[in-house]
Amino acid sequence: MANGKIGVTTENIFPIIKKFLYSDHEIFLREVISNAVDATQKLKALASVNEFTGELGDLTIRIALDETAKTITISDSGIGMTEEEIEKYINQIAFSGAEEFMAKYKTDNGIIGHFGLGFYSAFMVSKKVEIVTHSFKEGATALRWSCDGSPDYTIEPAEREARGTDIILHIDDDSIEFAEKTRIEGLLKKYCRYLTIPIAFGKEQDWKDGKYEDTDKDQIINNPNPIWSLKPADLKEEDYMEFYHELYPMAEDALFSIHLNVDYPFNLTGILYFPKLKNNLEVQKNRIQLYCRQVYVTDNVEGIVPEFLTLLHGVIDSPDIPLNVSRSYLQSDSNVKKISSHITKKVADRLQEIFKNDRPQFEQKWDDLKIFMEYGMLSDEKFYERAEKFFLFKNTDGKYFTIEEYATLIKPTQEDKNKKLVYLYTTNREQQFTYIEKAQNKGYDVLMMDGQLDAHFVNQMESKLPDARFVRVDSDVVERLIPKEDLAETKLTKEQQEELRPVFVCHAPEKTNFTVMFENLSETDAPVLITQSEFMRRMKDMAQMGGGGMNFYGELPDSYNLVVNANHPLVLKVIGETETAMKADLDKVNGEIAPVEASLNEVKDAQKSLKPDDISQADKDKVAEIEKQLSTLKDKKTAMLSAFGKKNQLAKQIVDLALLANNMLNGEALAKFVKRSVEMIKK
Ligand SMILES: Nc1ncnc2c1ncn2[C@@H]1O[C@H](COP(=O)(O)OP(=O)(O)OP(=O)(O)O)[C@@H](O)[C@H]1O
Numbered sequence: 286m287a288n289g290k291i292g293v294t295t296e297n298i299f300p301i302i303k304k305f306l307y308s309d310h311e312i313f314l315r316e317v318i319s320n321a322v323d324a325t326q327k328l329k330a331l332a333s334v335n336e337f338t339g340e341l342g343d344l345t346i347r348i349a350l351d352e353t354a355k356t357i358t359i360s361d362s363g364i365g366m367t368e369e370e371i372e373k374y375i376n377q378i379a380f381s382g383a384e385e386f387m388a389k390y391k392t393d394n395g396i397i398g399h400f401g402l403g404f405y406s407a408f409m410v411s412k413k414v415e416i417v418t419h420s421f422k423e424g425a426t427a428l429r430w431s432c433d434g435s436p437d438y439t440i441e442p443a444e445r446e447a448r449g450t451d452i453i454l455h456i457d458d459d460s461i462e463f464a465e466k467t468r469i470e471g472l473l474k475k476y477c478r479y480l481t482i483p484i485a486f487g488k489e490q491d492w493k494d495g496k497y498e499d500t501d502k503d504q505i506i507n508n509p510n511p512i513w514s515l516k517p518a519d520l521k522e523e524d525y526m527e528f529y530h531e532l533y534p535m536a537e538d539a540l541f542s543i544h545l546n547v548d549y550p551f552n553l554t555g556i557l558y559f560p561k562l563k564n565n566l567e568v569q570k571n572r573i574q575l576y577c578r579q580v581y582v583t584d585n586v587e588g589i590v591p592e593f594l595t596l597l598h599g600v601i602d603s604p605d606i607p608l609n610v611s612r613s614y615l616q617s618d619s620n621v622k623k624i625s626s627h628i629t630k631k632v633a634d635r636l637q638e639i640f641k642n643d644r645p646q647f648e649q650k651w652d653d654l655k656i657f658m659e660y661g662m663l664s665d666e667k668f669y670e671r672a673e674k675f676f677l678f679k680n681t682d683g684k685y686f687t688i689e690e691y692a693t694l695i696k697p698t699q700e701d702k703n704k705k706l707v708y709l710y711t712t713n714r715e716q717q718f719t720y721i722e723k724a725q726n727k728g729y730d731v732l733m734m735d736g737q738l739d740a741h742f743v744n745q746m747e748s749k750l751p752d753a754r755f756v757r758v759d760s761d762v763v764e765r766l767i768p769k770e771d772l773a774e775t776k777l778t779k780e781q782q783e784e785l786r787p788v789f790v791c792h793a794p795e796k797t798n799f800t801v802m803f804e805n806l807s808e809t810d811a812p813v814l815i816t817q818s819e820f821m822r823r824m825k826d827m828a829q830m831g832g833g834g835m836n837f838y839g840e841l842p843d844s845y846n847l848v849v850n851a852n853h854p855l856v857l858k859v860i861g862e863t864e865t866a867m868k869a870d871l872d873k874v875n876g877e878i879a880p881v882e883a884s885l886n887e888v889k890d891a892q893k894s895l896k897p898d899d900i901s902q903a904d905k906d907k908v909a910e911i912e913k914q915l916s917t918l919k920d921k922k923t924a925m926l927s928a929f930g931k932k933n934q935l936a937k938q939i940v941d942l943a944l945l946a947n948n949m950l951n952g953e954a955l956a957k958f959v960k961r962s963v964e965m966i967k968k
Contacts, residue, residue: 288437288438288439288440310409310410310460310463311463311472312406312476313406313407313409313410313411313454313463314357314463314469314472314473314476314477315472315476315477315580315581316403316404316406316407317359317403317404317406317407317452317454318346318348318359318476318477318480318484319403319480319580320403320404320452321346321359321360321361321363321450321452321482322346322361322480322481322482322580323363324361324363324364324365324449324450325344325346325361325362325363325482326363326481326482327363327364328341328344328362328363328364328421328448329341329344331364331421337364337421339421339448342362343362344361344362344363344482344483345362345482345483345484345485345503345505346359346360346361346362346480346482346483346484346485347359347360347484347485347486347503348360348469348473348484348485348486350464350466350469350486352464352465352466354455355455355456355461355464356453356454356455356456356464357453357454357456357463357464357469358451358452358453358454359451359452359454360449360450360451360452361449361450361482362447362448362449363421363448363449363450364420364421364448365418365419365420365421365422365425365448365449365450366416366418366420366428366450367420367422367425367428368428368440370420371416371418371428371430371440375404375416375430376438407452407454408434409460410454410456410457410460410463411434411454411455411456411457411460412433412434412455412456412457412458413431413432413433413434413455414431414432414452414453414454414455415429415430415431415451415452415453415455416428416429416430416431416450416451416452416453417429417443417445417450417451417453418430418445418449418450418451419445419446419447419448419449419450420448421448426442427442427443427444427445427446428440428441428442428443429441429442429443466487469486470486470506473486473506473507474506475581476580476581477506477507477580477581478506478507478508478581479507479508479509479511479514479576479579479580479581480507480509480579480580481509481578481579482509483503483505483507483509484505484506484507485503485504485505485506486504486506487499487504488500488501488502488503488504489502489503489504490504509579511528511579511600512524512525512528512556513528513544513545513554513555513556513600513602514554514579514602516546517544517546520544522542525542525544525556525558526538526539526542528556529542529558529598529599532571532574532598532599532600533571533598536560536571536598537560537561538561539558539559539560539561539598540558540559540560540561540650540653540654541558541559541635541636541639541650541654542556542557542558542559542599543556543557543558543559543599543631543632543635544556545557545601545628545631547627550623551603551605551620551623551624551627552603552604552605553601553602553603553605553624553627553628554601554602554603555576555599555600555601555602555603556599556600557573557594557597557598557599557601557628557632558597558598558599559597559653559654559657560596560597560598561653562596562653562656571598572584572585572586572595572598573586573590573594573595573597573598573599573600573601574599574600574601575589575600575601575602575603575606576600576601576602576603577602577603577604577606578602578604579602586601588621589601589606589621589624589625590625590628591625591626591628591629591661591664591665591668592664592665593657593660593661593663593664593665593668594628594629594632594657594661596656596657596660597632597657601628603624605620605624606620606621606624626667629661629665629667629668630667630671632661632668633668633671633672634671636654636658636672636675637671637674637675640674640675641675647675647677648677648685651677651679651685652679655677655736656736656737656738658672658676659736659738659739659741659742660738662676662742662745663738663741663742663745669749673688673749674687675687676688678691678732679732679733680730680731680732680733681711681714681721681725681730681731681732681733688746688750691708691732692706692750692753694730695707695708695729695730698728698729698730699729699730699767700767701754701767701768701769702768702769702770704752705752705753705754706750706752706753706754707754707755707756707766707767708732708746708753708754708755708756709724709729709730709731709732709756709757709758709766709767710731710732710733710734710739710743710755710756710757710758711731711732711733711734711735711757711758711759712734712735712739712757713735714733714735715948716947716948717757717758717759719946719947720758720759720763721758723763723810724758724763724766727763729763729766729767731758740823740826740827741827743755743823744823744827756819757817757819757822759815759816759817759947760816760817760818760819760822761816761819762804762806762810762814762816762848762850763810764804764805764806764807764810765804774805775803775805775851775852776851776852776857777803777851777852777856777857777860781860781864782803782849782851784860784863784864784871784926785801785803785849785856785859785860785863786801786923786926787923787924787926787927787930788859788863788926788927788929788930788933788936789801789813789847789849789930789936789939789940790847790927790930791927791930791931792930792931792936792937792940792941793847793940794944794949794954797843797844797845797949798843798844798845799844799845799846799847800844800845800846800847801846801847801849802846802847802848802849803848803849803851804848804849804850804851805851805852806848806850806851806852806853807850807852808850808852808853808854810850810853811850811853811942811943811946812849812850812853812855812856812939812942812943813847813848813849813850813856813939813940813942813943814847814848814850814943814946815845815846815847815848815943815944815946815947815949816845816846816848817843817844817845817846818844818846821844825843847940847943855935855939856939858935859933859935859936859939862933862935863926863929863930863933866929867925867926867929870925871922871925874918874921874922874925875922877918878915878918878919878922881911881914881915881918882915884911885908885911885912885915888904888907888908888911889908892904892908934961934965937961938958938961938962938965941954941958941961942958945958
């Protein structure tokens with residue numbers, strides 16, 4: 286029997302290991318099993334170069350749990366260790382045997398370990414660890430190494446006929462949860478599901494005499510040949526979908542899969558899936574899993590995969606991603622950068638391939654795909670450049686167009702007088718229905734832009750496409766959506782417009798900001814329309830999406846334009862009714878206003894030649910006094926007209942009609958509107 290001190294200078298390194306080595310204590314099992322896999326792979330490597338000529342035999346790695354003794358035993362039939370090797374690889378912490386082995390044999394035949402600390406993670410959960418090992422080397426004998434967590438260890442002869450190693454973990458009282466079958470099963474499933482050597486835990490069971498009974502067949506918990514390790518040429522679409530459901534049993538079918546397979550300038554394999562996302566960007570639970578030579582590492586791939594692709598599902602396996610370093614370091618690692626841009630390229634290539642080879646399928650899945658595309662195009666310049674060839678616009682008839690096709694389609698009809706191409710779009714087909722219909726009647730096409738990212742995307746498109754303007758279909762009256770040339774005079778005079786303003790505005794709903802505007806529209810258009818300025822609305826939309834610094838816009842009340850058609854016969858009828866009914870009152874108040882206005886002009890004219898400093902205070906007061914008088918009179922006129930307007934059924938009816946078309950009329954107002962309409966029809 287030999288005694289010794291483990292080769293580290295710190296008096297006792299184990300408390301440090303226990304607390305800080307890995308934040309996740311549960312990874313101990315992955316580390317110890319990975320070593321067993323490595324030992325087995327090394328033996329296979331030696332056999333392949335005839336340095337080991339014996340029988341490989343059954344290489345299954347067995348995990349045994351003794352719930353009473355609170356031990357977990359991991360047994361392999363790998364290369365084992367001689368006394369010198371134990372001294373070198375186990376006693377000298379951080380001296381990694383794997384690195385040395387790979388350097389010597391210039392193979393990375395599925396060998397995982399390269400940090401040189403994995404084995405010691407066993408002490409995070411164990412009060413004592415034993416190694417019983419028998420090297421494959423000729424003349425080697427079995428040995429037992431034992432250490433109770435202090436820097437002292439013992440090494441002595443042991444009984445183990447067969448080649449290989451048992452690692453026996455005596456689980457510590459404060460980690461007793463790890464001595465339970467279900468916990469171990471959970472860990473095996475999480476970390477060891479795709480290890481390259483068969484792993485057995487317990488026995489397969491049979492239903493016998495009303496209960497489950499163990500058979501003598503080992504229960505293998507892993508699949509050593511997951512499909513990402515196979516050649517794409519040997520796989521069918523069904524295989525990919527089957528694997529998808531193996532990874533995420535609760536998920537709906539994925540839209541597409543992408544098989545990654547690179548070996549230069551870095552190693553990377555994997556399969557990514559475009560999932561079917563529900564309508565909003567739900568937080569993803571089925572995340573991409575990162576593996577290193579088929580050992581599960583994490584499902585936090587942030588920094589390795591471009592941000593917009595973290596929405597995808599699937600697996601990535603690469604020995605070239607540094608796993609033991611911080612995330613911030615990862616982002617600056619040149620290998621990781623290359624991996625990230627390679628994945629972006631692959632994803633874009635695959636999408637383009639489907640677009641080219643099977644456009645109907647691509648279109649059919651487009652609605653689900655769009656959010657990824659937009660996210661990618663907004664956040665990744667490189668992806669934008671690739672994706673602009675197969676990004677699809679969808680119009681209100683459900684037809685799909687590439688960006689180029691669409692420009693060709695609308696060019697003859699939707700170019701404005703400044704040679705800008707106007708892209709009309711709707712964010713809500715139902716709410717904006719009347720506007721869509723009007724635009725279509727005028728021969729325009731309207732795009733569907735009702736996704737979460739569309740507000741941002743529209744902005745991006747405007748900056749990317751030369752001479753393009755995106756205009757929401759309800760942001761102006763149809764005549765002015767795409768201004769072609771200047772229109773003729775309106776039938777309403779300026780004075781009449783001023784008189785009608787209060788007659789109409791008194792019917793607009795309270796609490797919302799309405800500005801009455803008169804527009805030179807066609808007689809056949811609606812008498813009144815409601816629009817919302819494109820700029821204002823976009824600002825508010827973006828503020829809602831959380832575009833930084835725009836909260837100011839978000840807090841403004843909604844404001845609309847009440848656009849009165851200055852040529853419509855019904856509007857002309859309202860002015861007629863107003864002028865008839867109000868003739869006496871209007872004459873009277875206009876008669877009062879005229880002399881006040883005249884004297885104001887007179888005083889102002891007289892002051893025009895003077896410098897502001899030379900005007901006497903008395904004169905200034907005089908102007909103020911007249912202005913006050915004038916505004917009182919004008920307010921009186923407005924109040925009169927407004928009182929008349931309130932009683933004017935026709936004006937109310939016309940405004941309500943516009944509100945109705947805009948889904949702004951409901952409840953009591955709607956009931957009254959219907960009643961009034963019926964009465965009018967009867968008349
Ligand atoms: N089951 C085993 N059979 C044979 N040798 C083993 C076994 N377990 C550990 N070793 C030896 O001990 C060494 C140290 O293991 P350890 O897990 O600490 O580091 P590693 O596997 O080289 O790297 P990593 O930290 O990435 O796991 C291994 O490289 C290997 O030489």
